[in-house]
Amino acid sequence: MLRDDSPPDMERVRQILETHERDPGELLQILIQVQHAYHFIPAEAAELVADHVRVTRAHVRGLVGFYSFLSDTYLGEYVVYVSDNITDRMQGSEGLATYLCNRLGAKLGVTRADGLASVHFTSCTGMCDQGPAALVNGLPLTRLTRLRMDDVAKLIQARTPVAEWPAEFFRVEDNFRRSDVMFRRPTEPGAALRAAMRRGGDETLKEIQYEEAVDPSSGHAWRRGADETLKELYRSDLRGRGGAGFKAAIKWETCRDISAPERYVVCNADEGEPGTFKDRVLLRSYTDMVFEGMTLCGYVVGAARGILYIRQEYWYLKAHLEQVLARRRDDGLLGRNVLGTGFAFDIDIHWGAGAYICGMESALIESIEGRRGKPRKRWPLPVVAGLNRRPTVVNNVETFAAASMIALKGGAWFAGHGTTHSAGTKLFCVSGDCERPGIYEYPFGVSVREVLRDCGGLNAQAVQISGPSGVTISQLEFDRNLAFEDLSTVGTFMVFGPTRDMFDVVRNFTHFFRHESCGLCTPCRVGTSLLANLVDKVAAGKGSPMDVEEVRKISQLLKTTAHCGLGQTAPNHLIDSLLKFRGDWDKRMMVTDFAPAFDLDAALQEARQLTDRDDAAAHL
Amino acid sequence: MSPDTRRTFLLDGREIPFREGQTVFDAAMAAGVYIPHLCHNPDFEPHSSCRLCTVIVNGRPFASCTQPAVAGQDVKSDTAELNEMRRSLTQMLLVEGNHYCPSCEKSGGCRLQATAYALGLQDNHFPQFFPLRDVDASHPDIILDRDRCILCGLCVRISRTVDRKNVFAMTGRGIDTTIVVDSPTGLLADSRVSREDEAVQHCPVGALMMKGEAFTVPIGERPYDRAPINEDSVAQFQAREARLHG
Amino acid sequence: MASKRKIATCSLAGCFGCHMSLLDIDERILELLELVEFDRSPINDIKVIRGMVDIGLIEGGVCNAESVHVLQHFREHCRVLVSVGECAVTGGIPSMRNHHSLKACLEESYIRGIGVENAHVPDDPELPLLLDKVYPLHEVVRVDYHVPGCPPSADALWYVLSALIAGRDPRLPTALLRFD
Structure with missing residues (x-):
């Protein structure tokens, strides 16, 4: 779409609005569609949207300012977001972004004057095993090289629609390198649901009056099946795969037992932790297991509605996910009458719009409700008052997949794998300096060294476990175990080879947190900026040991006082780095005592230009 | 028991x-x-x-x-440790905005300033951000000076839940978070705000203020000249308790 | 009698109001002069600190190359350096210019301003170049103590000075702590 100064035609906005209820919960989904149609949110559109869902213009502006993939300025016909995870950087993403900018004659982050294109950085796009990666008009470009960027630039210059670009550019591999007992092959759709319902003792599952069936006192097979499935979940000792490790059965039972007119099941597929990409693979190749796990949860807790909240970086999966949902409805695995039992359950997809914070369950719920994704007050927990203030189970994609397997094979089977405190297996997203990046499934308790051996990364100097918010471990710790009792993890496993400068890692992570802080609480909003500035100062060779002490002090402040997990874990990598990779900091210290907060000579640059002076006194 | x-x-x-x-x-x-x-x-x-x-x-x-x-x-x-953290948080609020106490009409009645006093804050410690923020003086009765805003969200909450006008909202993210006004122009003058609104009465700092009421109280008699905020807050809270639950 | 403490003072981007406040200690100034000897200070017009002094008091923010040099000179020659007043502590009123680019400030003053003749931005090498912003002292050198206030009251200054001279903790009690 060419942009001139005339107001854009609002017809497409009206078409989009026709497909959405007048419900504030639709707001973010509408804005995403408008952004895709216009490549920005025109003021006129914002007004129409606000009126449609009955919120204020300021509320809409609040969302546009919050989500990275929404913009109030025109981004051009082609919008390129280069993934800015450290693994992309290690593969040369920074140079590639500059290269593409030069080829297009565009400045990074600024739309070309003729409205053709803009190039930006964005947080990790989840293609770390096949980077460097980028998104062009929402679709992932993988394994980028200069040659590929030449082609991309040519296609953009020629205004070739993205749909006509070579499919190879967008090829996304699963790279499933090692499977264990859980993900040998996808399970038969419906098998886990049938197994769960049969646990009630009724093999036929036919001709049940739903009202009777759901009455807890009825002792009906259908109800018994749900109870028995919960017992299996208890037996399995399944803990949440999102990193925190809360026991799934307790969450499900709590949700079930709170008196409420409705309940919800939410699958957290926001997967924003840089270096994490297992959900991408599960939702592509084990899709039914995930949806089946959600349906089971609905069955157990008594929910009729499930929501898959998925990051927009995975927009390329949209058609596939919708097709699987449609098939499951056709097969009676979703809908008003699941497996002929009268049990009603369906799943909607809600898209994120570029905000790491939305991986936090209460922020995710705010986002589903069409608001800025800011975390709620600590209490009540979402399982008590979540979506629409109703009891809501929020679980990770992998947790739901595991739940469906538990329903199929039983809790004891599941608990027979892994360790005492970490039952089952776990997916690890291996990326960085190794020969075979990709997805690895291991029973919990596997050592870091074993993963490194399998992926071909044994000469690593460090591994980042569980992403920037996790733990940086050095060679001395490679015999530690990946399990809740030792290295608890969402599955992220970024490998850093012997020649990497670990300070570059710190700098990338620090900038990530500054970019993703939601701005709600003081320590995170201001602290992540102060930390990024201090790290930049050290990077520029202008830092001193006093700045290092300052980093420590602010880190401690965030850990103690930040409102949510984002701020509390944002300094983890700094604390680890100072403990384990101090050498990479010290070699940048040019001053031993105090170093000014800013570059004194650079602060005279503007005056030098204005006066055309360059004499000795014009420098500091 | x-x-x-x-x-x-x-x-x-x-x-x-x-x-x-x-x-x-x-x-x-x-x-x-x-x-x-x-x-x-x-x-x-x-x-x-x-x-x-x-x-x-x-x-x-x-x-x-x-x-x-x-x-x-x-x-x-x-505790010494918590009070040190409170000082750091207050300093963070002071450096992320532009707080010119000597020329601010709220000085002496400002909760940020008074809290800094109560915590014994003598300096801002961190580098100043010196952000560029807009002042909205369009409204005949009310001024919105974003330099002084500490993003406490009170005006947003009160306008939504008490005044039921939803005049204020937040936009941006992280350090770029700012208050926005709901109106076609984004200006207070074109919004539904009015001087009677609760939302404009409770700003803890000088971000939202009434025009024409500046410097009416002489130095020495301003709220926190009379009693430090620690005493004042407790007294007000206890009076409120007596009123509501007495 | 023990040898007197040496004090140096100066004003950078300030209004000398803090110095005026120091003079406001009234008759206590006689007591002060019994205890201290003034080295470089606008009060006596000494331009350069000779040797080391015990206490340096600086008012005003850092606005140009000269203020950086003076501040660094003070830091090198003062055992204890005290940032005095809002401008020194936070940038203060002069830092209101940070809302505008240096270009806009200079153009307003020397090119587009009312009554400007021979419009050009002064570029004489004798003039110190302006920094892009006005900064507080502690962003340029290490500062030992801060005395906020606009100006700090005579009592506050007296409290700090007498504490420093006597070797006590000079941090202000709440009653003397003011930012305006």
């Missing part, structure tokens, strides 16, 4: 009684113990965003303004 029916908890070693449903903050203030705070106004729903009221409950940090009081819990508030 079992611990659950004692209905008291320990705050810095002192026994504090509480009512069912009260927060640690409310119970402490009612008992005459000041806990520093900026984004919370006891007349409105707590928000727990400034984090100054962080206390340690049974060894773990929580914002006391949203933390339910539980019988028998052990709460630490007035």
Whole structure:
């Protein structure tokens, strides 16, 4: 779409609005569609949207300012977001972004004057095993090289629609390198649901009056099946795969037992932790297991509605996910009458719009409700008052997949794998300096060294476990175990080879947190900026040991006082780095005592230009 | 008596009684113990965003303004470590905005300034951000000076829940978060705000102020000239308690 | 009698109001002069600190190359350096210019301003170049103590000075702490 100064035609906005209820919960989904149609949110559109869902213009502006993939300025016909995870950087993403900018004659982050294109950085796009990666008009470009960027630039210059670009550019591999007992092959759709319902003792599952069936006192097979499935979940000792490790059965039972007119099941597929990409693979190749796990949860807790909240970086999966949902409805695995039992359950997809914070369950719920994704007050927990203030189970994609397997094979089977405190297996997203990046499934308790051996990364100097918010471990710790009792993890496993400068890692992570802080609480909003500035100062060779002490002090402040997990874990990598990779900091210290907060000579640059002076006194 | 029916908890070693449903903050203030705070106004729903009221409950940090009081819990508030953190948080608020106390009409009645005094803050410690923020003086009665805003969200909350006008909202993210006004132009003059709105009465700093009322109280008689904020807050809280639950 | 403490003072981007406030200690100034000897100070017009002094008091923010040099000179020659007043502590009123680019400030003053003749931005090498912003002292050198206030009251200054001279903790009690 060419942009001139005339107001854009609002017809497409009206078409989009026709497909959405007048419900504030639709707001973010509408804005995403408008952004895709216009490549920005025109003021006129914002007004129409606000009126449609009955919120204020300021509320809409609040969302546009919050989500990275929404913009109030025109981004051009082609919008390129280069993934800015450290693994992309290690593969040369920074140079590639500059290269593409030069080829297009565009400045990074600024739309070309003729409205053709803009190039930006964005947080990790989840293609770390096949980077460097980028998104062009929402679709992932993988394994980028200069040659590929030449082609991309040519296609953009020629205004070739993205749909006509070579499919190879967008090829996304699963790279499933090692499977264990859980993900040998996808399970038969419906098998886990049938197994769960049969646990009630009724093999036929036919001709049940739903009202009777759901009455807890009825002792009906259908109800018994749900109870028995919960017992299996208890037996399995399944803990949440999102990193925190809360026991799934307790969450499900709590949700079930709170008196409420409705309940919800939410699958957290926001997967924003840089270096994490297992959900991408599960939702592509084990899709039914995930949806089946959600349906089971609905069955157990008594929910009729499930929501898959998925990051927009995975927009390329949209058609596939919708097709699987449609098939499951056709097969009676979703809908008003699941497996002929009268049990009603369906799943909607809600898209994120570029905000790491939305991986936090209460922020995710705010986002589903069409608001800025800011975390709620600590209490009540979402399982008590979540979506629409109703009891809501929020679980990770992998947790739901595991739940469906538990329903199929039983809790004891599941608990027979892994360790005492970490039952089952776990997916690890291996990326960085190794020969075979990709997805690895291991029973919990596997050592870091074993993963490194399998992926071909044994000469690593460090591994980042569980992403920037996790733990940086050095060679001395490679015999530690990946399990809740030792290295608890969402599955992220970024490998850093012997020649990497670990300070570059710190700098990338620090900038990530500054970019993703939601701005709600003081320590995170201001602290992540102060930390990024201090790290930049050290990077520029202008830092001193006093700045290092300052980093420590602010880190401690965030850990103690930040409102949510984002701020509390944002300094983890700094604390680890100072403990384990101090050498990479010290070699940048040019001053031993105090170093000014800013570059004194650079602060005279503007005056030098204005006066055309360059004499000795014009420098500091 | 079992611990659950004692209905008291320990705050810095002192026994504090509480009512069912009260927060640690409310119970402490009612008992005459000041806990520093900026984004919370006891007349409105707590928000727990400034984090100054962080206390340690049974060894773990929580914002006391949203933390339910539980019988028998052990709460630490007035410790050297927590007060140092409160100073740092206040300094963060001071450097992220532009706070020119000497020329500010709110000086002497500003909760940020008074809290800084109560914490013994002598400097801002961190580098100043010197952000560029807009001042909105379009409205005949009300001025919005974003330089002074500490993003406590009180105006947003009060305009939504009390005035039912939704005049204010936040936009941006992280350090770029700012207050926006709901109107076709984004200016206060074109919004539904009016001088009677509760939302414009409770700004803890000088970000939202009435025009024509500046410097009417002489230095020495301004609110926090008369009593420091720790005494003033507790007195006001206790008066409120007496009024509501007396 | 023990040898007197040496004091140096100066004003950078300030209004000398803090110095005026120091003079406001009234008759206590006689007591002060019994205890201290003034080295470089606008009060006696000494331009350069000779040797080391015990206490340096600086008012005003850092606005140009000269203020950086003077501040660094003070830091090198003062055992204890005290940032005095809002401008020194936070940038203060002069830092209101940070709302505008240096270009806009200079153009307003020397090119587009009312009554400007021979419009050009002064570029004489004798003139110190302006920094892009006005900064507080502690962003340029290490500062030992801060005395906020606009100006700090005579009592506050007296409190700090007498504490420093006597070797006590000079941090202000709440009653003397003011930012305006």
